Amino acid sequence: MYTVIIADDHAMFTDGLKSILSNEADIQIKLTASDGQQVINYLRSHNSDIDLVITDINMPDMNGVALNGLIKDEFPHIKTLVVSMLEDTKKIKTLTDSQVNGYLSKNSEKHELLTAIRTILNGSNYFSERIKEAMMKAMFEAKNTPEIILTEREKEVIRLIAKEYTTQEIADTLFLSKHTIESYRKSLISKLQVRNLAGLTRYALENGLVD
Amino acid sequence: MYTVIIADDHAMFTDGLKSILSNEADIQIKLTASDGQQVINYLRSHNSDIDLVITDINMPDMNGVALNGLIKDEFPHIKTLVVSMLEDTKKIKTLTDSQVNGYLSKNSEKHELLTAIRTILNGSNYFSERIKEAMMKAMFEAKNTPEIILTEREKEVIRLIAKEYTTQEIADTLFLSKHTIESYRKSLISKLQVRNLAGLTRYALENGLVD
């Protein structure tokens, strides 16, 4: 008998999954959680007698990536399967070096889901074709953009720029000289290969540096 | 016997729903589709012998809103239930004046799903609390922002601004005087209540005027 936990903030999804898996005689669902913390709490208080955790990559509070890391740290014997919308390709990248046992797109069908679960429970890993493709694409894109790394200060500055602060205001906010902010703005413009504040704002918004 | 169609681009979701509904003796799923076109095609070629269409608000090609409109136009007797992630609050607004018979959040549980389906099949409408709240919020926000309407020219200008064009370049692109563009920029800044290009860029991005 295999024991499984499902974590997803969309109850309709966990209920659906539960319904699908209830037809499998040797699979028992021990918990359905709506966020990562619930999963961790359960594992800690139940001596981690769980074989597999199925989790969405996208959850409030603790996301799938963080949850996976915690599980693998504290309970390395537990297998993990991550499901995601295909839209989250960017996030998939961040999972690359975690030790997830499988990725599956929510576009996958019941049949593939069951295959993945069985493969993982048998000790192998399973990665759906679509996710593999998405990862390849992400990798490829990552290589073509030679990895732009912004320093903390630069991030602060670009964040405030996107928030419509003027140079002087940014300087006042960060207790720096106006000239310093101008230097940062310049290096941001050349680093990100944009032309002006509009480009910086766009970069900030598209890369989730604001809000 | 009630006949139902499920449309969602995430197979795992439709499979889950199917599994849940398969336990209901009087509900028969006639089709699961991954986009709106498939639903329309089916309805047209089957004399529309369908009672209810359950559809995601967010689908490629034809989205839930458009699909709903088409169904209500061509087959007014068919009931429709729209499910959505809570994140799509903005899109919900656009459904307001369509004649959807129910909205449900994907955060809803099996129990609520079944209640909604039965309520709708019995001839009433069903709107989940969460969605009602989200709609209220959307309405409220809509009233507090007294409806900003940009003219076509203004939209063109703000689009180009967000694309990092300078005033002179915009003028050249649109065959207008530099002064004209400056006027537009000014009126945009005051209309949208922002302070500078960063604010305009942000507005353009957040309101889908670019890409």
Added chain:
DNA sequence: TAAAGCATCCCTGAATATGGGGTAGATTAA
């Protein structure tokens, strides 16, 4: 330890954006 990167500050000059005005014809709506 030397090199590289980071954070901080400064200067100059040209280009551009911002904020304040205003004019005027064409179109649209009350």
Added chain:
DNA sequence: TTAATCTACCCCATATTCAGGGATGCTTTA
């Protein structure tokens, strides 16, 4: 048929950005 709105244009003054530099001390890395 007015009134309002949209489109298009112009001027002026000031503020800010952008593009070149260059400088210092401190930390991290090779």
